[in-house]
Amino acid sequence: MIFLSSPHQHGGNTIQLTMFSVIIALIPAAMVSVYLYGWLAVFLLTTCIGISLLTEYWMLRWMGKPTKPVWDGSAGLTGLLLALTLPAAVPWWMAIFAAVFAIILGKQLYGGLGHNPFNPALAARVVLLISFPLHMTSWIVPMHMDATLNMYDFVTSLQFFFLGPDAVKQTWDAITMASPLGYLKTELGQGVTVSQALVNYNYSTLHAFIGREAGSLGEGSALALLMGGIWLMARHTISWHIPISYIATVAMFAWVFNMINPDVYAPPLFHVLAGGLILCAFFMATDPVSSPSSSIGKIVFGIGCGVLTWVIRTYGNYPEGAMFAVVLMNMVTPLIDYYVRPRVYGYKRGKKA
Amino acid sequence: MFDLWDKVQQVLHINTPRGFTGGIVHQNQYKITGGDSIVASPLPDMLVHPIKQHIGDPCEPIVNVGERVLKGQMIAKAQGYLSVPIHASTSGVVEKIEKHLIPHPSGLGLTSISIKPDGLDEVDESLHPLPNYRSVDIVELRERIRHAGLAGLGGAVFPTFVKLVHDQKHPIETVILNGIECEPWLTCDHQLMIEKAHEIITGLDIVMYLVDAKQGIIAIEDNKPDAVTVMRKTLKDMGLTDTVEVKVLPTRYPQGGEKQLIQAITGKEIPAGGLPLHIGVISSNVGTSKAIYDAVCLGEPLTERIITVSGDAVPKAVNMSVRLGTSVRFLLAQVGVTGFDDIKIIHGGPMMGELMVDADVPVVKASNGILAMHKQSIMRAHHDEEPCIRCGDCGEVCPAGLMPNLLAQHCKEDQFERAQDYNLFDCIECGACSYVCPSHIPLVHYFRYGKGQVAQIQREKAFAEESRMRSEKRDARLAKELAEKEEKRRIAKEKKEARAKALADKQAAEDATLSVEAENANENADKGVAKAVDKSEEAS
Numbered sequence: 039m040i041f042l043s044s045p046h047q048h049g050g051n052t053i054q055l056t057m058f059s060v061i062i063a064l065i066p067a068a069m070v071s072v073y074l075y076g077w078l079a080v081f082l083l084t085t086c087i088g089i090s091l092l093t094e095y096w097m098l099r100w101m102g103k104p105t106k107p108v109w110d111g112s113a114g115l116t117g118l119l120l121a122l123t124l125p126a127a128v129p130w131w132m133a134i135f136a137a138v139f140a141i142i143l144g145k146q147l148y149g150g151l152g153h154n155p156f157n158p159a160l161a162a163r164v165v166l167l168i169s170f171p172l173h174m175t176s177w178i179v180p181m182h183m184d185a186t187l188n189m190y191d192f193v194t195s196l197q198f199f200f201l202g203p204d205a206v207k208q209t210w211d212a213i214t215m216a217s218p219l220g221y222l223k224t225e226l227g228q229g230v231t232v233s234q235a236l237v238n239y240n241y242s243t244l245h246a247f248i249g250r251e252a253g254s255l256g257e258g259s260a261l262a263l264l265m266g267g268i269w270l271m272a273r274h275t276i277s278w279h280i281p282i283s284y285i286a287t288v289a290m291f292a293w294v295f296n297m298i299n300p301d302v303y304a305p306p307l308f309h310v311l312a313g314g315l316i317l318c319a320f321f322m323a324t325d326p327v328s329s330p331s332s333s334i335g336k337i338v339f340g341i342g343c344g345v346l347t348w349v350i351r352t353y354g355n356y357p358e359g360a361m362f363a364v365v366l367m368n369m370v371t372p373l374i375d376y377y378v379r380p381r382v383y384g385y386k387r388g389k390k391a
Numbered sequence: 392m393f394d395l396w397d398k399v400q401q402v403l404h405i406n407t408p409r410g411f412t413g414g415i416v417h418q419n420q421y422k423i424t425g426g427d428s429i430v431a432s433p434l435p436d437m438l439v440h441p442i443k444q445h446i447g448d449p450c451e452p453i454v455n456v457g458e459r460v461l462k463g464q465m466i467a468k469a470q471g472y473l474s475v476p477i478h479a480s481t482s483g484v485v486e487k488i489e490k491h492l493i494p495h496p497s498g499l500g501l502t503s504i505s506i507k508p509d510g511l512d513e514v515d516e517s518l519h520p521l522p523n524y525r526s527v528d529i530v531e532l533r534e535r536i537r538h539a540g541l542a543g544l545g546g547a548v549f550p551t552f553v554k555l556v557h558d559q560k561h562p563i564e565t566v567i568l569n570g571i572e573c574e575p576w577l578t579c580d581h582q583l584m585i586e587k588a589h590e591i592i593t594g595l596d597i598v599m600y601l602v603d604a605k606q607g608i609i610a611i612e613d614n615k616p617d618a619v620t621v622m623r624k625t626l627k628d629m630g631l632t633d634t635v636e637v638k639v640l641p642t643r644y645p646q647g648g649e650k651q652l653i654q655a656i657t658g659k660e661i662p663a664g665g666l667p668l669h670i671g672v673i674s675s676n677v678g679t680s681k682a683i684y685d686a687v688c689l690g691e692p693l694t695e696r697i698i699t700v701s702g703d704a705v706p707k708a709v710n711m712s713v714r715l716g717t718s719v720r721f722l723l724a725q726v727g728v729t730g731f732d733d734i735k736i737i738h739g740g741p742m743m744g745e746l747m748v749d750a751d752v753p754v755v756k757a758s759n760g761i762l763a764m765h766k767q768s769i770m771r772a773h774h775d776e777e778p779c780i781r782c783g784d785c786g787e788v789c790p791a792g793l794m795p796n797l798l799a800q801h802c803k804e805d806q807f808e809r810a811q812d813y814n815l816f817d818c819i820e821c822g823a824c825s826y827v828c829p830s831h832i833p834l835v836h837y838f839r840y841g842k843g844q845v846a847q848i849q850r851e852k853a854f855a856e857e858s859r860m861r862s863e864k865r866d867a868r869l870a871k872e873l874a875e876k877e878e879k880r881r882i883a884k885e886k887k888e889a890r891a892k893a894l895a896d897k898q899a900a901e902d903a904t905l906s907v908e909a910e911n912a913n914e915n916a917d918k919g920v921a922k923a924v925d926k927s928e929e930a931s
Contacts, residue, residue, distance in 0.1 A: 043496075043836035045822030046764065047575060047741040048772040049415065051829040053780060110777075152778035152830075277787070331783035331796055375797060382814045383412060383650060383791045384663035 053151070056326075057111025059275045063266030064118055064321065070262045071255035074180040075126040076189030079255050081199045082133055083121045089137035090117030097146045112151050116140050119159035119321060122256025123314060123361065124166070126178040126189070127214065130200055132170060136162040156368045157325040160318075160361050167356075175357075176214040177252040187213040217253050218246065219313045219357040222304060231301040236308070246311040257314040267320030276324040279336035280343075284319040285310055287344025295352075303352065315347065318360040328368040335378040342367045411651040413790040414643040415823050419614045420575040424701055424708045426617060429582055431712045432725060434508050437486070438716030439753040440466060440477050441493045441503040445542035446549050447473030452504055458485050461515035463692050465538075466504050475540045475550045479506055480694035480714035482513035494719075494738040494755055498748035506716070518690035529557060529601050532687060539686030540693045540756075545569060545580075545647065545676035546739060548757045551683070554673050555601045563602040567656055567674040568595050568609040570618065571640065571647035574740025577760040579697040580677050582710040584611070584618040587681050588625035594680030595635060597687050602673060607635035609677075610652055612642045644742065645821040649674050651790050663817065678759075698754060700726050702762035704734045713754050719761055720750035728763045735769045737762040742822045774831040785824035785834060791817045795824040799834045802841030807848065810841050818842075 071079040094113035098105045107113075120140055124133065144158030145151070167174045179185045187208060189195050197205040203213060216224070218241055225235035245251055249259020256263070270276045288309050295303035309315070314322075323329060323343050330339050343363045350359025419425070443449035450467035460466055460479040467477040483506045491503035518539070521527050537552035557563075568591070572580040584591060595607050609626075611619050622637050638656060645651055650661050652674060659670045667673050675683075678696060685691040694715055701708035706727040713722060719736060728734065737744040738752070740760055746769070754761070785795035793814055801810040815838060824834045 042746050042769070042773050043833055043839060044739075044744055044746075044820075045742040045825050045835065046735075046737055046744065046746065046769050046772050047826065048774070048828075048831065049826045051784070051827060052831075053777055053829050056780070056782065056829050112780075150778065152780050274784075277783070326780050326782035329781075331781050332786050332794055333783070336783070375794070379794060379813075380786065380792045382663075382793060382817050383654075384660050384665070384817065385814075 053110050053112070056275055057115050059270060059273055060321065061111060061115050061118060063270045063275075064122065064256070066262035066265050067122060067256040067259060067317070068118070070249045070259040071122065074182070074249070074258055075178065075255060076181055077192050077195030078126040078178070078189045078199060079121075081130070081195065082124055082126065082128060082255060083118065085130060085133045086121035086124070086137045087114055087117035089134050090114065090120070090141050093138050093141040094146070097142060098150075101146070103150075107151060110151065113141060113145075116145070116158045119157075119256075120162055122317065123159060123163045123254050123322075125174060125176060125254050127173050127176040127210075128166075129173065129202060132166060132173060136166050139165055152327055154327055155371070156365055157322050157328050160322050160365050160368075163361055164365055167361075172210075175220065176210055177217050177220075178213055179215050180250065180252055180258075182250060183215075183252075185213070215252050217313070217357070218251055218308070219351065222308075223357040226302065232304050233300070241308075243307055243311065246308075251312075254314060254317075257317045260311050260316050263316045263320055267316070270320070270324075276320070277333065277336060279333050280323045280329060280340040281319040283337045283340030284323055284343045284347075285315065287341045288315060288348050291345065291348040309348065309351070313351075313358040314360045318343070318347075318364050322361070323364045323367070328371060330371050330374040330378065332375070332378065332380050334380055335374045338374050338378050339367055339371065342370065410641070410643075411646065411654040411790055412792050413788045413823065414645065414651070415788050415826055416642060417573070417575045417644050419642070421701075421703075422576065422578050422581070422614070424578040424699055424710050425581050425615070426585070427578070427582065427708075427710050429586055429697055429710045429712050432714065432717060432722060434481060434510065434512070434714070435717045435721045436508065437718070438480055438483070438506045438508060438714060439491050439503045439718065440479070440506070440716045441491065441501045441753065441755060442467050442477065443501060444477060444548060444715070444756040445475050446547065447471065447475075449501075450474060450477050452488050452502070454485050454488075454504065456485050456487055459483070459509075460485060460506060461513050463518070463694055464515040465540075465692070466506075469537070473550055473553065475537055475542055475552070476692075477504075478540055478692040478694050479515075480716050481506070481508045482511050483508040492749055492752045494745065494747060494752045494758065496745040496748070503753070516690070518686075518692065520688055520690040522688050524597050524687050525600055532597065532601055536683060536686055538692070539682075541679060541682050541686060542693075542756050543676055544678035544682060544696055544756065544759070546743070546757055546759050547649075548755075551675070551679055554668070554675070555598060556668070557602055558668065561668045562671060563604045563668060563673055564671040565606045565608060565657065565673075566595060566599050566602065566604045567652060567672060568607065568677055568680055569647060569649070569652055569674050570609055570611040570615070570622070570677045571652060572615070573612065573642070573644040573647040574742050574744075574760070575644075576701050576762055577699045577740045578701075579699045579710050579759055581615050581618055583681060583697050584615070584677055585621050588621050589629070590684040591677050591680045592622070592625055592629055592631060592635065593688065594682070594684040595675075596631065597683050598673070598675060598680070599634070604673075605634065607631075608656055609635065609637045610640055610646075610656055611637060612646060613639050614642045644823060645790055645819070648790065648819055648821060650819065693756065696754075696756065696758070698722070698758055699760040700763075701760065702737070702764045703768055704728060704763040704765045713758075715755060716753045718750070719747065719752050719754065722754065722761055723750065723763055726763075733766050734763050735766055737764060741772075742826065743820065773833070776832050777830040779830055779832060782829060784827045784829070788823040788827050790821060790823065791819055793818060795834045795838075796832075798841075799832060799837040802837040802844075805844070807841060807845045811845065815841050815845070 090113045095105055095108045117137055140158040140162035144161040145154045148154045181189055194206050203210055221239045222235050247260045271278050289306040292306035292309040296305045330336050346363035346366055347359045350362055448471035451470050452467045454466045461482045464479050465476045466479050469476045486505045486507045488504050490500035493501045533552050533555055541551040542548040570580055570584050599607050609622055619639055626632050626635055653672050654660055661667055682693050698711050698713045700711050700722055731750055736747040738747050779796050789795055798813045818838045820835050822835050
């Protein structure tokens with residue numbers, strides 16, 4: 039007989055439940071992306087999710103492991119997250135490459151679920167950004183603006199997705215625009231003040247909040263992301279520690295420096311709503327596998343992400359730093375887990391057994 | 392009345408317990424026997440008393456096979472300080488004293504005294520009642536509590552008398568009565584508080600008298616409002632409202648753990664390696680309190696206790712008053728469980744209880760519940776282990792503030808030094824971490840394994856150390872003997888040499904004129920020394 043140790047009752051939470059809750063929480067953001075980028079968003083989402091699942095299946099089969107974990111939701115979630123971080127300009131082969139990379143090099147080679155040091159989706163995204171900077175920093179004009187590329191048209195979108203802009207008789211310049219962060223970076227480089235640059239860009243905080251600015255598929259709408267994120271926090275699927283400390287740190291830095299010199303440093307609200315910060319804070323940095331497990335460690339992690347994000351955005355070469363920040367902090371996770379531990383009952387803080 | 396005022400207090404944080412770290416909410420889960428009156432279990436045809444039913448040293452039987460014993464008669468006496476005696480729970484004849492299965496997951500046995508009841512239930516009246524306990528010397532009261540075999544009935548069975556010390560260095564201010572009962576399914580304390588409120592409070596008063604405490608607190612979770620009402624009413628009737636108060640705590644597991652309860656009520660933590668009395672608190676289970684009353688005011692030793700017999704395979708769950716030594720099979724037959732093919736039996740609650748390998752185990756002092764569960768429902772909790780996704784839920788619910796996922800990983804990989812660095816031995820095995828784990832990792836199982844292995848390693852180390860010391864002693868002894876021998880030899884040699892020299896000198900003096908002869912004599916003397924050395928070597 040097998041020896042069974044107490045407890046003999048279980049709360050009923052499963053990996054599958056956790057993963058599918060996150061997938062459900064991302065549905066609003068995915069829907070906004072379809073509204074903004076039409077069929078291109080649909081193609082990217084299906085490609086990334088489908089290829090992730092297929093790669094996971096083949097990888098597990100090839101390694102002679104049981105293939106049941108394909109359905110635990112983690113591979114699907116990786117695909118979905120990956121798609122939401124990609125710009126709509128990404129062609130089919132790049133999406134496939136990213137999904138395959140995320141699953142094989144980001145996850146399975148380390149030993150599968152629970153062993154990856156980086157968030158697989160983010161790792162793949164970083165590789166794409168460094169390898170194909172043109173596609174990864176070209177932001178297609180969303181549909182509600184005067185988009186020259188009709189992404190609500192299935193055939194046009196399909197041609198663009200597979201053959202590129204030439205197939206639909208367009209040039210990159212005609213169909214793309216700068217994201218608020220990228221625009222600000224360029225303008226600041228030319229000596230324009232922050233407020234002037236934002237006016238030139240026609241930036242609106244409200245538009246950034248409800249998701250009408252150009253950007254990657256899923257990062258546009260803070261509203262949709264917050265809906266999902268707060269639902270996850272209410273369900274205790276993710277804890278508040280990482281998102282709150284992360285966003286608060288970015289806002290704090292932005293606020294302090296904006297007070298010092300408002301001409302060079304962007305205001306806090308702009309930083310919080312711009313780029314992938316909210317997506318990263320609620321869905322990427324909270325990836326349980328690659329973030330610390332103790333609450334206090336999570337706060338340290340969140341603060342680290344916040345500092346790095348702000349520093350990269352302000353002083354780095356890249357306009358957006360959220361994803362680099364999270365990947366960099368992923369590397370520090372084991373260290374945080376080792377040094378930052380909760381206080382054990384009956385001990386004074388800092389004192390070990 | 393209860394709901395409103397307590398809710399207001401909780402919301403406004405007035406006079407409320409401060410809670411404890413971590414924990415999970417079961418909220419009344421499966422407490423199907425809550426409010427069911429206690430029924431007495433009938434007399435079984437055999438009562439089995441294992442000789443160790445408490446934490447500490449096992450007892451020594453003091454009866455012989457074939458001897459007739461009375462109910463309440465001591466049948467095994469305490470051995471050592473941390474030990475309490477065991478009493479017969481009915482009158483009858485000692486049938487055998489041999490190994491019998493005990494409620495332990497290993498399925499191993501322990502020497503037990505089996506008594507065949509004669510059905511007369513004759514009581515041994517050697518302990519006279521002490522209803523006016525306040526006029527009795529505390530030393531005598533404490534001895535009485537020890538003599539009556541009292542050990543914590545909440546499940547830990549720590550000898551009660553040990554806690555009841557009136558120590559000048561650590562004056563006890565607060566006595567906490569634990570009526571939390573946070574395990575799902577179990578309701579024995581709940582019902583006991585409703586039916587025996589007077590006895591419980593008197594027991595508390597005895598404890599407060601013993602340790603000279605000023606304040607008594609009865610802690611009850613808010614899922615037992617009827618018990619709160621009864622206890623408060625009884626307190627008023629007894630006129631003890633000045634010193635004793637009932638505190639209602641929000642339902643949360645493992646609030647019934649001593650450390651957690653004390654933290655929740657006083658906000659203080661028991662220092663690592665310390666005892667509650669170090670922060671001026673002692674706590675005791677309500678069942679123990681009632682048993683103290685029985686032992687002191689009625690002169691009855693601990694021979695029966697209240698047990699919840701429940702579980703999803705039980706057709707008619709009950710709270711039962713059971714004689715210690717009754718077999719679990721007999722108990723389950725009372726509630727309609729006869730076939731055991733598809734059933735697993737848990738001794739205790741589902742969170743910390745142990746799975747029994749057999750139904751033929753006796754009820755002991757630690758038994759607060761017997762649960763008969765369908766195999767499927769148990770197996771659902773023991774789902775196949777999946778990889779850890781490091782979600783950290785386990786750490787969030789850990790009442791000890793540990794990092795269970797990392798700790799389990801170290802235990803699993805046999806890195807016990809690391810595990811100890813992560814405070815392995817501060818785990819209280821409450822099971823909250825395993826309960827919330829989405830990957831169904833049996834974390835507590837790994838901790839138990841780790842603790843067992845570390846204990847084993849320490850035993851081996853101690854043994855090795857002892858052997859090393861022994862061998863070092865032997866070496867030292869041999870070296871000393873050798874040195875002594877050498878010394879003797881040296882002295883003998885010196886003496887011989889001196890003698891030879893003296894002889895030579897003498898001869899030289901005698902034959903000073905003949906140098907050739909003198910030389911011969913010298914040679915002889917040398918030979919003599921060589922011979923002497925040879926001889927002494929032979930001797931050694």
